[in-house]
Amino acid sequence: MKYKRILLKLSGEALAGEQGYGIDSKRLTQYALEVKKVVDAGVEVAIVIGGGNIFRGVDGENSGIDRVQGDYMGMLATVINAMAVQSSMESHGIYTRLMSGIRIDQVCEPFIRRRAVRHLEKGRTVIFGAGIGNPYFTTDTTASLRAIEIEADVVLKGTRVDGIYTADPEKDPTATRYAHISFEEVYAKGLNIMDMTAFTLCKENNLPIIVFDMNKAGNLFDLVSGKDVGTLVTMNGE
Template structure:
């Protein structure tokens, strides 16, 4: 395998499928099967999932809601998504653990770095909920932070496009795709890979980010076996 331990970053919106909001059980089941196939290769997998399909703190703040209150609501949304993903993965026979940055002992374990690593070593899929546990930080930043803490080899950012382009390929038909790109070039070109806090943290710790299309069946398996798909962001 190309990697031993990864952190998979999924957007909450991805769980909507073709719906306008909420969770699409079909999409959830598809992701669970992809993750199961990856686990069966011996890969250690941690996951951070957003909450944008349920609530976004920034959107709430734009409509007059207190930003801190809105961000905490967004953190709870990531826990709902984490519980849904946990249920779907365990339905395939794979053991999981949900660890959250906000204590809610009845439904999840509190995040402790050593405990998370131990779960991974035992072959369990670890899902991190509630972001960093602090307002003003996105799940992008949480994914980089957790990846660094558990010493993941790479962040795999699953999106609905097959990599990083010179422009939004859904809006600009002339956009061209990068196979590899450096952290500095991403910043200089103003490309939207992750928010600036997350991206800077990733660059400072030389943590590669690989952006790929998670909605194409088999892509996760191809990545971990070394096939070159998507776009990788590295030091070079």
């Protein structure tokens, strides 16, 4: 396999499936089976998942909820999603550990870097919930930071499109996909991949990012095995 240790970032909205909210059991099963393929091939997998299918801190401000309070509510939403993902994966024979950025000892281990790395070395899939435990930081930033901390080879951002395009492919039919692009080009072209804090963390630590379609069966395995899937972002764009 091309990558030995990966950090997979999934959006909360992706878990909602076609229903648009909550957690879709079919989507959970699909993701569990995709991850199982790469785990069975010997790849160490860590996962960060958002909470947008349940609650988003930024949206809470529009409802009169304090931003900090809303962000903590969003962190709890990610824990709910992480627990659902954990349950689905374990039902398919994947050994997992759920680690949280805030203490919820009844359901999660606290995040301890060395412990997380040890879990990965033992072949357990590690799911990171509750972000980094602080408001004003997105789950994209969590994914970048945790990937750096566990020394992952790459950040894989699973989306509903198959890479980074010159324009929004859902709005512009003439948009073309980049096979690979540099961090500087992303800045210069103003492409919206992930929030700027998360993106800059990856750039400063020379951590590649691949944006790909997680909903297409076999994409994750093909990507990790070295096939041309999605868009690769690196320092030199190669």
